[in-house]
Amino acid sequence: MIRAGVVGASGYAGGELLRLLLGHPRVEVIQATSQSSMGKFLHQVHPHLRGRTTLRFISPDALQPCDVLFLALPHGEAQTHIEQYTALAGTIIDLSADFRLRDPAAYAAAYGNHAAPDWLPRFAYGLPEINRPALRETRFASGVGCNAAATILALRAVRDAGWLDVSQPIIADVKVGSSEAGSNPGESSHHPARAGVVRPFQLTGHRHEAEIRQAFASSGPLDVRLSVTSVEMVRGVSAAVHVTLPPGLAERDLWNAYRATWNGEPFVRIVHEKTGIHRHPEPRLLAGTNYADVGWEYDPASGRAVLLCALDNLGKGAAGTAVQCMNLMYGFEETSGLSFGGFYP
Amino acid sequence: MSQPICPECGGTVNVPADALQNELLPCPDCGTELEIISLNPLTLERAPEVEEDWGE
Numbered sequence: 360m361i362r363a364g365v366v367g368a369s370g371y372a373g374g375e376l377l378r379l380l381l382g383h384p385r386v387e388v389i390q391a392t393s394q395s396s397m398g399k400f401l402h403q404v405h406p407h408l409r410g411r412t413t414l415r416f417i418s419p420d421a422l423q424p425c426d427v428l429f430l431a432l433p434h435g436e437a438q439t440h441i442e443q444y445t446a447l448a449g450t451i452i453d454l455s456a457d458f459r460l461r462d463p464a465a466y467a468a469a470y471g472n473h474a475a476p477d478w479l480p481r482f483a484y485g486l487p488e489i490n491r492p493a494l495r496e497t498r499f500a501s502g503v504g505c506n507a508a509a510t511i512l513a514l515r516a517v518r519d520a521g522w523l524d525v526s527q528p529i530i531a532d533v534k535v536g537s538s539e540a541g542s543n544p545g546e547s548s549h550h551p552a553r554a555g556v557v558r559p560f561q562l563t564g565h566r567h568e569a570e571i572r573q574a575f576a577s578s579g580p581l582d583v584r585l586s587v588t589s590v591e592m593v594r595g596v597s598a599a600v601h602v603t604l605p606p607g608l609a610e611r612d613l614w615n616a617y618r619a620t621w622n623g624e625p626f627v628r629i630v631h632e633k634t635g636i637h638r639h640p641e642p643r644l645l646a647g648t649n650y651a652d653v654g655w656e657y658d659p660a661s662g663r664a665v666l667l668c669a670l671d672n673l674g675k676g677a678a679g680t681a682v683q684c685m686n687l688m689y690g691f692e693e694t695s696g697l698s699f700g701g702f703y704p
Numbered sequence: 705m706s707q708p709i710c711p712e713c714g715g716t717v718n719v720p721a722d723a724l725q726n727e728l729l730p731c732p733d734c735g736t737e738l739e740i741i742s743l744n745p746l747t748l749e750r751a752p753e754v755e756e757d758w759g760e
């Protein structure tokens with residue numbers, strides 16, 4: 360058993376992380392911090408954890424040494440205290456954006472100045488599906504942006520097949536649920552203002568674009584543009600990435616490309632059904648899981664393809680992937696603690 | 705019995721040993737409804753869609 364702590368555990372990602380870690384056969388959760396909920400039982404903030412643990416939130420100042428620390432802090436916090444955390448634990452997995460970009464200039468362009476830029480190249484990007492070998496070798500893993508992860512996974516098979524035309528803009532239309540905004544309420548999340556909404560949130564200049572460009576840097580300078588819209592959903596990301604494929608491809612070619620990339624991946628499933636109502640990836644079916652479902656719609660006449668990916672922003676888009684990274688970093692079974700398959704309807 | 709591939713997506717289709725000619729079965733990958741046209745050699749084709757004869 361390894362001993363784990365979660366820093367900033369009162370948010371939604373922290374709660375999802377605790378749920379997964381408390382069910383993990385190789386992990387003992389020994390501490391969880393929260394500035395705002397110090398002294399409360401975990402289940403008083405995360406009611407689904409009632410009966411799973413008797414832990415109470417502690418102050419960040421009371422953290423004890425442990426094997427692995429998960430950082431589920433607001434962006435900017437982890438980088439400010441990274442030396443303190445690495446003194447407490449040999450393994451760090453950060454869920455924020457603080458260590459996702461390896462290039463300090465790219466980080467500065469997307470997020471502003473970094474408090475510990477020397478640490479950026481020491482972190483491995485935490486999406487196993489594109490960075491598994493590095494994650495097996497590192498002690499420091501970053502989180503993933505949920506919208507970036509969905510777009511990267513949507514694009515991956517077509518990129519691997521060599522069909523991406525980097526001279527064309529790649530437009531990713533991303534629909535997101537309300538939990539992406541975090542657990543702190545605000546005017547935009549007030550129920551009368553949020554319920555039933557289809558609200559264009561950020562149609563240009565989304566910060567996750569830098570993460571996608573970094574993921575595909577070996578293919579050339581990708582001109583990827585995210586357009587994010589908030590919709591009536593609590594958990595979930597649905598990415599539809601618009602590209603034009605080379606002429607002459609048939610449906611079977613796309614099947615072959617997707618199988619070549621994704622067969623054998625434990626958490627990526629191809630969803631491209633000819634019949635029924637669930638023909639494409641749907642985020643609702645993935646709530647609470649670590650799965651990412653990928654698929655496509657292709658028009659051979661025009662070459663236009665819409666590449667699809669759905670995932671749970673708190674699962675595969677945050678806490679699930681973080682646990683998957685931990686499994687790789689410790690040499691555990693990669694799927695350990697992540698077997699929940701979702702529910703329906 | 706050998707494992708044929710789906711004529712739509714190229715996926716492997718498991719055909720039961722006791723399958724009959726004209727039996728319908730779905731492709732596990734793309735869900736296309738397939739018909740066993742022949743058992744020897746084992747041949748699958750996309751099953752015809754349900755059609756109306758419009759009373760003619």
